[in-house]
Amino acid sequence: MTVLRASELRKKPVVTFAGESAGVVADVLYATGGGSVAAFAVGGGGLLSGGAHTALPWDQVAGFGPAAVMIRSSDALVPIGTYLGAVGDDASAGARDVTGSTVLTDTGEALGQVTDILVALVPGAALQADVVGYEIAPSASLGGDTPAPGGGRVLIPVPDTMSVSAQHLVVPAAARGYLTDDLGTFDQTVTRFRAELGGAHRC
């Protein structure tokens, strides 16, 4: 399992199996609830006139690597309006980027503001891209007792499913014990955190 920052996904080339460029990732769209990557917004491909953005639904991603997002053909891309219309108003609200939202524990403590989203790529027959955590700019209450390397940003794991609104992300208070600054071992952090939650606790 590889954990990436969502910001690293932007500008990644989208390439067909025929070897043609189909554009670059302009943005990451999340499923309702923010638990997984639902699609990429793709721009600058030159396939559609006027630089119109298209959406690449995650289930159409054939390969995802350091150099490119691979698709079987440009048929995988749909106009972004069609995509957002198909997933519905409800989902398009959830599809919004949560960067800037405040992370709040279920006991009412504000941990900080989201600066990036951590996505885990789970290889397998069907490639999955789960949201496993956030990079946050810690709030003053955390700043006192948390070392602040790497520009003061810390990483926090999140459960499988969680409550998200435009302003807040609510995480179990237990997440506070799993704050880290190490992306390299973050997959283990998530595994331990989710094991503690036991899968029974869904907030």
Added chain:
Amino acid sequence: MLISEGRGRKVISTNSAETLGIVDTFVIDPALRRVVAVGLSKVHGRLTVLPWERLTFGADAVTTGGITDLVVPDGQLAGLADRHHSALGHRVLDTAGRELGTVRDVDIDPTSGAVIALLIGDLAVPGSALIGIGGYAVVVAAA
């Protein structure tokens, strides 16, 4: 045979014994995974492509019947012969989105034209893994 060795070889007419041109490029159809034509340089006029089934790739020269065997590429062949779709020197991606390097050379069967291997740095990727040759990259199946 490496296509770097095949480049520059003279194309001789067996009818007239004249030199019709010089082998310049190899046109590979990724769907067939073989060379379907060679592009010639130093040819008079616009007839610049010699379909593979009309030539014999010999050790010292390429032979063909005559000038009437040369064609102006059109349709699908024109797309494949486009210089942007040349494999040599091109970036290689696998279907998992990893970059493998650039195509240094291509090993082909001089009789059938089949692509035996793509040479990418120190790596030899079998021709059977070839999936696409496009303007952005050559695409091969992930190992």
